[in-house]
Amino acid sequence: MKGILGTKIGMTQIWKGDRAVPVTVVLAGPCHIVQRKTAATDGYEAIQVGFSPKKESRINKPLTGHLKKAGLSGLRYLREFRDFTPQGDTISVDIFAEGEKIDATGTSKGRGHQGVMRRWNFKGGPASHGAKKWHRRPGSIGQRKTPGRVYKGKRMSGHWGTDRITVQNLEVVEVRASENLILIKGAIPGMTGGLVVLRQAVKVQVKGAK
Numbered sequence: 490m491k492g493i494l495g496t497k498i499g500m501t502q503i504w505k506g507d508r509a510v511p512v513t514v515v516l517a518g519p520c521h522i523v524q525r526k527t528a529a530t531d532g533y534e535a536i537q538v539g540f541s542p543k544k545e546s547r548i549n550k551p552l553t554g555h556l557k558k559a560g561l562s563g564l565r566y567l568r569e570f571r572d573f574t575p576q577g578d579t580i581s582v583d584i585f586a587e588g589e590k591i592d593a594t595g596t597s598k599g600r601g602h603q604g605v606m607r608r609w610n611f612k613g614g615p616a617s618h619g620a621k622k623w624h625r626r627p628g629s630i631g632q633r634k635t636p637g638r639v640y641k642g643k644r645m646s647g648h649w650g651t652d653r654i655t656v657q658n659l660e661v662v663e664v665r666a667s668e669n670l671i672l673i674k675g676a677i678p679g680m681t682g683g684l685v686v687l688r689q690a691v692k693v694q695v696k697g698a699k
Contacts, residue, residue: 490571490572490689491584491689492570492573492687493520493538493582493584493585494518494540494541494566494685494687495515495517495518495582495684495685495686495687496516496682496683496684497595497679497681497682497683498513499513500676503662503663505662510662510674511674512663512673512675513672513676513677514670515672515673515685516669517685517687518540518579518582518669519579519581520538520540521538521540521561521564521578521579522538522575522577523537523538523539523561523567524536524537524555524558534574535569535570535571535572536573536574536575537568538580539556539561539567540564541565541684542563542564543563544563545562545563566684568686570688581669582665583664585671586661586664587661587664588661589690590659590660590689590690591659591661591688592657592688592689592691593655593656593659593673593678593685593687594653594654594655594686594687595653595654595678595684595685595686596679597652597654597678598651598679599649600649601648601649601650604646605625605627605644607649608646608649611627611644613626627644627645627646630643630645656677657692658692659674659675659677659690660673661673661674662674
C-alpha cells in the first residue's frame with residue numbers, strides 16, 4: 490500500500506471552476522528508502538522510509554549506523570509501509586494523483602489538562618440564582634455501596650489532545666511535484682509543522698452506495 494511522509498504547512502483555499510475548495514497543504518517527501526524488508530528475512534514485506542533532515546550529532550549511534558547501511562545520514566523520522574515496492578531509492582509526491590482518495594494520519598494538538606465542558610462538551614450546571622460554584626462541575630461520578638467505585642472510561646476532566654488520529658477518504662485536489670506539495674481537501678489533524686503520514690485509502694467510498 491503506497492504512502493509517503495510529510496509535514497503540515499497549513500490551510501488555505503483554491504478555486505476549482507466557480508467554487509472555492511478548502512485544502513490542507515502538506516510538504517510531502519522526498520522520502521529516502523532506508524531498508525527493504527522481505528518475508529525471508531523479516532517475516533513480512535515492507536519498506537522503511539526516512540524523512541526530514543536532522544543534524545547527525547543529534548542522532549544516537551545505533552540509528553546512525555542503521556542509516557549508514559543505506560548510505561544515508563541525519564533523518565528525523567522513520568516509518569514503514571507494508572506491501573509497497575517503489576522503484577528507485579526515493580519516494581516523491583507524484584505517487585498520488587489528483588482526485589485520488591487517501592488516509593491522513595497525524596498527532597492532534599495537545600491542549601493540556603481540561604475540564605469536562607471543554608473536553609467532553611458537557612453543558613455544565615445551572616447558572617441561575619443559588620447555584621454557587623457549580624457552573625462547570627461534572628456532577629456525580631460514582632455509585633452507591635454497590636459497586637462502590639467509578640467505572641472505567643467515565644468522562645471526567647483530564648489530559649486532552651496528542652492522540653494519533655487518522656482521517657479517511659480525503660480527496661487529493663492538486664499535486665505540485667516540482668514543489669513537493671500535495672493539496673488535500675479538508676482538515677488534517679496536527680499542528681503546523683507536525684508529521685503527517687499519507688497512505689492510499691483502505692475504505693474507498695463509492696458514490697451512491699449505502
